[in-house]
Amino acid sequence: MTFPYKTRIESIGAHLPSREVGTDEILSGCQRALNVPLQRLTGIVTRRRAGESEFAIDLAEHAVRDCMARSGVAPGDIGMLIATNISRWDAANKVYFEPPTACRLKRRLGLGSQTVAIDVSNACAGMWTGVYIADALIRTGEIGHAIVVSGEYITHLVDTAQKEIVDFLDSQLASLTLGDAGVAVMLSRGKQDGPGFVDLELYTLSKFSRFCVAKPTDKGHGGASMITDSIKVTEAVIPHAAKHARHVLARNQWDKDNIQHIVPHQTSTLTMKAGLREMRGLLNYDYSDRLINNLAHRGNTASNAHFLALHDAIQDGRINDNESVVFCISGSGQTTGTALYQIDDLASRMKSRQSNPRFEDYDDSQVFPTQLAIESIGLVTHPGDDEPDSILLIAKAAEECLQSSAYDRKEVDLFIAACTYRSEFLMEPAIAALAAGELKMNDDREPECEQSTFAFDLLNGEVGFLKAVYLATEMTRSERATRVMVAASEVENNIRRNPDQLMGIRPVASAVTLRESTSESGFVTFGFRDFVDFAHLREVHAGWHEGGHRIYLTIDDQIELMSVMQDCLVEASGEFLARHGLGVDDFDWVLTSQYSWQWISQYGDRMSISPSKLIDLGSDDQGNPSSSSFALALSEGIATGTFKAGQLVLVAQVCPGVQTAFATYRV
Structure with missing residues (x-):
């Protein structure tokens, strides 16, 4: 093209x-x-x-x-x-x-x-x-x-x-x-x-x-x-x-x-x-x-x-x-x-030091719509109470995903890992590259070979998964990819290092393969808005203590963090729905950030969403699945028969930054 x-x-x-x-x-x-x-x-x-x-x-x-x-x-x-x-x-x-x-x-x-x-x-x-x-x-x-x-x-x-x-x-x-x-x-x-x-x-x-x-x-x-x-x-x-x-x-x-x-x-x-x-x-x-x-x-x-x-x-x-x-x-x-x-x-x-913009005027008649649907899902939960290995956890989720996929691993040409909190505070290389190595995913090939895999990480917290799928959609549209895998995992770095400061993260990894949809199913729309004036409400950084002998995360949350994130999500949700001519009654299910049931129900009340439509993944007992939330919700919804073909899901997530991310997904 x-x-x-x-x-x-x-x-x-x-x-x-x-x-x-x-x-x-x-x-x-x-x-x-x-x-x-x-x-x-x-x-x-x-x-x-x-x-x-x-x-x-x-x-x-x-x-x-x-x-x-x-x-x-x-x-x-x-x-x-x-x-x-x-x-x-x-x-x-x-x-x-x-x-x-x-x-x-x-x-x-x-x-x-x-x-x-x-x-x-x-x-x-x-x-x-x-x-x-x-x-x-x-x-x-x-x-x-x-x-x-x-x-x-x-x-x-x-x-x-x-x-x-x-x-x-x-x-x-x-x-x-x-x-x-x-x-x-x-x-x-x-x-x-x-x-x-x-x-x-x-x-x-x-x-x-x-x-x-x-x-x-x-x-x-x-x-x-x-x-x-x-x-x-x-x-x-x-x-x-x-x-x-x-x-x-x-x-x-x-x-x-x-x-x-x-x-x-x-x-x-x-x-x-x-x-x-x-x-x-x-x-x-x-x-x-x-x-x-x-x-x-x-x-x-x-x-x-x-x-x-x-x-x-x-x-x-x-x-x-x-x-x-x-x-x-x-x-x-x-x-x-x-x-x-x-x-x-x-x-x-x-x-x-002078420049004049000379780009072409935008003509959306030349935009080619592409819609990706989830083809297969893999989920793995770390069984212990120690810090899991991000690389192996993602590789296991990816392996499970491939077992039920119609794709061979060599067909995966784009592999994105949404993974902000990773084991050992790894700085390089990308977790996706290391996991691809574990999976032997086109791990060595000749330059002329048609099959290859490009791997990289996104570090955008809970909304990283939706941003990864959005990028995968655009890279598919531009013919940079045809078979995509998006993996996600967050680990509790302080579980042994500083257990007095934990983030409440569930030790789960997910992997999904995405296919270009030939029907109405899949991700229909995306939306993102940041409220960066509130970026200071949470700062998480790693540092060395006790003369360098210990490294752990310091989580500096302002008391108003959760209420401000709720306000931002509600405001951005209204804008997103209005932009696409949608209302809450158009959706069969709503998945929002899984901080707690109280958080979920409060969002539902403020958006006038029926409690029966709100998805609760059990964060009060099991922790927040964070960037794996959508994969987990879709997997459970399909397995239990709760999700029916043709139903429309609203995904509305928020995390520090303050970042909000939205998607509509047709089952």
Whole structure:
């Protein structure tokens, strides 16, 4: 299918911390002497470091402000804000889980309710995952503009590595290459036959998903650590990435004359040169003079490294108007991909700090409706009273789902995990990638193979499931997916760590497969609205205590949290129903957030919904199933015969942020 629009980069914004630290200083800070020529091997002379007055969310905010100042897009026209950073270390000794980064950024930036807030987690491929999502929605005309942002404060990993590295073969050596930065990109709708993204493909080689893992250290001094098997990562990634680049170039009939620049992931000069050698062998041409190497004074800035390199190369004149760029994409998990981009006058606009919006007027006659229905459901409950393993719990739910599905696991081409609270406070890679590895879901394949799986996480709390299904719908509509699995699970991180502060989460995991509906069944409509003025009413963050020996969640709830969330949900419900010409009498069942029966019945009273229509999943006795609520309700409703074919269900959920999410589902 030819889509009506192409995605183009409207502007790029960046922000760097003021503190600059040399590689020699990094090495001298190690507690054990390292005899390794790190600067020569990596090409990194200095990098920027945050962590004093600026943290991850501050870097992101400044980058978005710079990006918006360089664009011609009004804040009210931004349809989606996607936060993609790995690090959510947003204050001293505070790693934030709620509210989501995108909601807090919306509040800081003054973005309106029309902007859907999404938090994506996919390691160093996070920003590209955000671009991939936004590109799908822009191409089909669902939105006109999106901001994808990553604020990475990751040099705290350097501090841990300096304490723990033993020798030059240590698995934390890669942590010494990291740098901090904030980068934001404004994506806009452009003409199908104009400049912009010519091709963009991502997929996950989950066989290699455990080669780079970031989570809290098990040492008594506390902090987070990144454990990387650099040799295995290089062996797995470079040959495959080069083959995939060749495949995508051939598919678009690009030869050496079409390629002005190549931007790989900015890990080390040694690795990038190895990638070029691989490409030279496959393409019979040496592209060394077209390589964009941005490492010298930036280091590896993780999820935003490609776009920081693009930003810097435009600013210093290495990349200019009307040139083409090949992006070679990789990230732990193991995400691999290639993007081909044709630049318009972006370089001139960025240098002049002026831009005029030139997107096509929205024409909904060119929008192709797509409706997804749930094809199969898997549910697993953790039997113990300890902290469950998120990866295994989701993998078991997915396995159960596949057992009753008409799909083979190799047919699943999109796997999204809605999973904010995860075991061990895992930071990377994505839970979805690790679970896909357990399931052997296209975990290793040749670049030319038609079957592949792309995996990533959403961190949007209870409403994450509905946001995941919404994205799955749009990515199916844009032909980015045909067979989708959405999994969800939240764990009670404090069950052993700090049992005096619990969230009341039920230890359940769910997985559903989605099919394109050929009848009236399935998800009919979606709606999202954030009330970010109330984002401060709940703050949940992890931190180290007792000198670093213990890490647990601190849950800071204001007394009015639940009543305000109820007010927001009622207000947004009225707007959603009015927008779609619906009333509560049109629904056979209503599923709202399962905080308690009192909460459910109060919502019913305020919305004038008959108690007989309200779904109660037993949260008073068993805990809140949170992001698995809809899968659980549908499974139980079908199993008991309560849900009948053709009945209409209203799903109305709310969680801190304050985020509200709605869907109508025809059984």
